[in-house]
Amino acid sequence: LLGSDLAPGVLVKAESLQVTGSFKARGACNAVLCLLEREPAVAGVVTHSSGNHAQAVAWAARIAGLPATIVIPASANPAKIAATRAFGADVITDGVTYDNRERIAEEISRARGLHLLHPYDDWDVIHGAATVGVEIVADAPAAGAVVVPVGGGGQLAGIALAFATAAGTDAVLYGVEPETAADAALSLKNGRLEHLDADPVTIADGVKSKQIGDRNYEVIVSRRLVKDIVTVSEDEIAEAVRVAWQTLGLALEPTGALSLAAYLSRRVPPGTSTRPTVLSASGGNFDPATVAGFLAPR
Amino acid sequence: LLGSDLAPGVLVKAESLQVTGSFKARGACNAVLCLLEREPAVAGVVTHSSGNHAQAVAWAARIAGLPATIVIPASANPAKIAATRAFGADVITDGVTYDNRERIAEEISRARGLHLLHPYDDWDVIHGAATVGVEIVADAPAAGAVVVPVGGGGQLAGIALAFATAAGTDAVLYGVEPETAADAALSLKNGRLEHLDADPVTIADGVKSKQIGDRNYEVIVSRRLVKDIVTVSEDEIAEAVRVAWQTLGLALEPTGALSLAAYLSRRVPPGTSTRPTVLSASGGNFDPATVAGFLAPR
Numbered sequence A, B: 001l002l003g004s005d006l007a008p009g010v011l012v013k014a015e016s017l018q019v020t021g022s023f024k025a026r027g028a029c030n031a032v033l034c035l036l037e038r039e040p041a042v043a044g045v046v047t048h049s050s051g052n053h054a055q056a057v058a059w060a061a062r063i064a065g066l067p068a069t070i071v072i073p074a075s076a077n078p079a080k081i082a083a084t085r086a087f088g089a090d091v092i093t094d095g096v097t098y099d100n101r102e103r104i105a106e107e108i109s110r111a112r113g114l115h116l117l118h119p120y121d122d123w124d125v126i127h128g129a130a131t132v133g134v135e136i137v138a139d140a141p142a143a144g145a146v147v148v149p150v151g152g153g154g155q156l157a158g159i160a161l162a163f164a165t166a167a168g169t170d171a172v173l174y175g176v177e178p179e180t181a182a183d184a185a186l187s188l189k190n191g192r193l194e195h196l197d198a199d200p201v202t203i204a205d206g207v208k209s210k211q212i213g214d215r216n217y218e219v220i221v222s223r224r225l226v227k228d229i230v231t232v233s234e235d236e237i238a239e240a241v242r243v244a245w246q247t248l249g250l251a252l253e254p255t256g257a258l259s260l261a262a263y264l265s266r267r268v269p270p271g272t273s274t275r276p277t278v279l280s281a282s283g284g285n286f287d288p289a290t291v292a293g294f295l296a297p298r
Helices: A024-038 A052-064 A078-086 A101-112 A123-139 A154-165 A183-190 A214-222 A234-248 A255-264 A288-295 B024-038 B052-064 B078-086 B101-112 B123-139 B154-165 B183-190 B214-222 B234-248 B255-264 B288-295
Strands: A010-014 A045-048 A068-071 A090-092 A145-149 A172-178 A228-232 A277-281 B010-014 B045-048 B068-071 B090-092 B145-149 B172-178 B228-232 B277-281
Touching (some): A010 A123, A024 A052, A024 A123, A045 A101, A052 A068, A068 A101, A078 A090, A123 A154, A123 A214, A145 A255, A154 A172, A172 A183, A172 A255, A183 A214, A183 A228, A228 A234, A228 A255, A234 A255, A234 A288, A255 A277, A288 B288, B010 B123, B024 B052, B024 B123, B045 B052, B045 B101, B052 B078, B078 B090, B123 B154, B123 B214, B145 B154, B145 B255, B154 B172, B154 B214, B172 B183, B172 B255, B183 B214, B183 B228, B228 B234, B228 B255, B234 B255, B234 B288, B255 B277
Parallel strands (some): A010 A277, A045 A068, A145 A172, A172 A228, B010 B277, B045 B068, B068 B090, B145 B172, B145 B277, B172 B228
């Protein structure tokens, strides 16, 4: 946990400094290791992702000595595709779109006998992400609030489970979504699993999933382990990226700056030095041209 | 010390995450506290700086409850001037240039009875910077090399003293300068204190001093506690800033990326997992427009 020059009541969990540049390494690592324990003879894993989960699974599979096939939309950020290949994964992009990627991954799983690793609707992935929460409890047991970006909901669900099972802490959990991708906020409000009809338009490309996973719905909504899910505008996200870079010294991607955006726009408790607010800065794999534009608008 | 996705043999001392955004907070804090111990009735401190030392002294003085006057060239980065004022310091810029700032600070010191705090040629400041080295020894006693930017030489001298007085480590120290500001490299080579005739032209605005301090010369050159001082080009510095932001997740200023530039251009030992190379990333207070240009060239 990093302090910051913003205020004494703010602590930052900088998962942008995590191996592969995001918290996704935790879930991927746990899922691959659990898989090997259950099925030592498994032929390999396959997953679909346009972003941080792709690199994380490629990295975790390499460590475990397991072949990995990653299905990535052809239009995804070339830098992320290259980074995933650099970890030794078999990357498939031909004919892959955001809409058909899950189906293609399922077909490959069946045809090649590979274990299909869901990016967020998988207990092993969620439990891996939960280690973020375990570490926050250990380092800041007096935290009053913890703020976490929500896409598929894996990170928020994992952290919520960690806090629900930890002794000696009563921190309140908040999720954050872009206004344009507020399906989880709506699900929590309405008490049913809501989903977006179309791909949301947001600079926070790590939280574009159209609905949270069933398991994450169970933790976040049914078990009521999260107090609220707040939303932030695109301008607020861009401003948070700028503040993160200039004031925190952290190169965050827009998705990784969601919690800071919620803090700066006063939609979560400000925190005090005795009851700090912890902001999850979940990733740092940004598109340089986009972020350069936030720093110095053309 | 942070690991990195660059290589297992590289560790980064991220002083960009330090309070006030640079290692300068250490020297300023130590100097102000030592001053108060020696002269409890001192009226205040005055210093001159265009950059990180200004904010660091303003911060340290505020903590100690001591008035601080900071002389900053009128043409300096407005963001740094504002940050210094935000710490409650009396900032003087009227008629101040890079050439007359030291003289003006001396005049203010005499006229108002304020203690003049030199940015780097002061044992208290050097000993404060030495705590960077103390922490590196504690965290990576097996380090094979430590790489440190050189402007006035305070950080390098401090770290060199820390390593010279520590038991159980035999790391070799390297300094790094821009090619256009290579006075320290020349001083070490020639065995005499060399100085630049004109202000150097470099994007690394934290190392523009024309010569290293007398005390730092004593440590670095006379006592031979530094193995070599290498130089890097402006393009290599810009590339290192880009790599720091994209691969390390650290928003570094060009000066803070000098050690990484030396590593990427293979002018210092690459390090191994058992004998790592430690790179000091000394600061993160950058000019947004300049750095945006490195990320996405126009």
